[in-house]
Amino acid sequence: MxxxxxxxxxxxxxxxxxxxxxxxxxxxxxxxxxxxxxxxxxxxxxxxxxxxxxxxxxxxxxxxxxxxxxxxxxxxxxxxxxxxxxxxxxxxxxxxxxxxxxxxxxxxxxxxxxxxxxxxxxxxxxxxxxxxxxxxxxxxxxARIDPLTQLLNRQTFDEKVMDIVAGKEAWLVREHGNDVKWYIAMADIDHFKYVNDNHGHVIGDEVILLVAQLLKSNFRIGDYVFRYGGEEFAIVFPCKDEGKAIEKLDSVRAIIAATRFPQVGSVTISLGVAELTDNAQVADFVNRADQALYQSKQDGRNRVTAFSNMDSAKDSYQTGDIELF
CATH class of the missing domain: 3.30.450.40 (GAF domain)
Structure with a gap:
């Protein structure tokens, strides 16, 4: 010593x-x-x-x-x-x-x-x-906190996903156990362009902030919630299986849909979720969750879609004429 x-x-x-x-x-x-x-x-x-x-x-x-x-x-x-x-x-x-x-x-x-x-x-x-x-x-x-929402920022998202996939965060395995899988969810505020166009960007920021607070407060301390950009969020979290992951995301979606937003009224989000595996890059995981998110938008918004439940066209989606925002 x-x-x-x-x-x-x-x-x-x-x-x-x-x-x-x-x-x-x-x-x-x-x-x-x-x-x-x-x-x-x-x-x-x-x-x-x-x-x-x-x-x-x-x-x-x-x-x-x-x-x-x-x-x-x-x-x-x-x-x-x-x-x-x-x-x-x-x-x-x-x-x-x-x-x-x-x-x-x-x-x-x-x-x-x-x-x-x-x-x-x-x-x-x-x-x-x-x-x-x-x-x-x-x-x-x-240094990795988004100034508006106080969520983790985009740069931290890339690093955290890479660390989880690479197994660098050994303490995460010990904390959550070997019997869980990791999932990535992408969430987007529905019709956000309408909010900005009709209420202004100040109210738009307030909507983003309140959605961020609801996301953060309804996930566990050990889960990771990020502001991915604009009105889009990412969540990286462990669950026993995909069914439980979808159930968790859907419960948070319902909480947001039931919340009254000042001056705006009701706000909903659409979500897409994919499992994190050890055989893909961060961009691939985001692409899968984004495809599932787009499917939620296409199916009417205010819902959760799993990438694994999409049809054979999931590998080559196009936005077409659907208005995502």
Whole structure:
């Protein structure tokens, strides 16, 4: 552990140099492996949404053996929340816990097996490293937020889909389990051109904002909701099967249709959904979901269509004379 004190500045530079969440996680894992004894077990649990509404999940561990310990994460977080803010270490019978805070909230912790006792003199450096990680993660996330809707933006969408398909986000698998599939849905506000033409762009922005809020509030913390562009949104989320995915999307569609929008009245959305697999590019997934979205528009709007349920013409659709907006 003597290396911790001498490398604190170097580790800080490494962390703030990362420009993707995936590489930031890898960097922190490498730093902790170097800082802690090679023989020790450790695990980093964190809420990637930066929200206390999401239970911290294992972002990485030094060994899968750690997961067999079946750590009671909610109970441990509850215990950490009772500590004074100046407490940097919680010593338990078999492990030491370093709380990870952001804006005064406990969002996770580093658990270290007691085979590597962390000297008091090293607490500050390790906590500093964890603090730098959290703030760099927040910086990356805020740079990827759409300013109007506060949803994730288009650039983040491409990166997230690629990471999921490539299996780079191992913590997502641990959080959601191996028995789920990932789906991409494209959603578009129906007759949005009419809203802009008849009520003005200010009201149009208010409609986009309210739809965004309804989408975000009706999906889980661990799901990803993006403003794809204009009045179009993308949702990337795990489900047990396609039937459940369609059911979830349809319930959100119904909530939006039942909501009264100021000055506009009723607003509906159309959606298309496709499964994320490991044998296609991001553009292919978007194209499939877009084809299903177009089919929803063609069939009368205010509905959900799955790409898998479309006929043999699904590979070469044309917009024709249908007004999508």
């Amino acid at each position: 003597s290396k911790v004190s001498s490398c604190g500045y170097e580790w800080t530079i490494q962390l703030v140099s990362q420009n993707s969440e995936h590489m930031l996680d890898k960097c922190l894992a490498s730093i902790l492996s170097a800082a802690l004894a090679e023989a020790s077990l450790f695990a980093f649990y964190f809420s990637k949404s930066l929200s206390i509404q999401q239970t911290p999940c294992a972002i990485f561990t030094s060994s899968e053996q750690w997961l067999d310990e079946q750590l009671d994460v909610p109970a441990l977080v509850g215990r950490l929340n009772k500590l004074n803010h100046d407490v940097q270490l919680l010593s338990l019978a078999q492990m030491q816990i370093l709380p990870v805070r952001y804006q005064g909230l406990i969002l996770g912790f580093l658990a270290v097996d007691n085979s590597a006792i962390i000297p008091t003199s090293e607490h500050n450096v390790l906590n500093h490293v964890l603090n730098i990680y959290v703030h760099q993660l927040a910086t990356l996330q805020y």
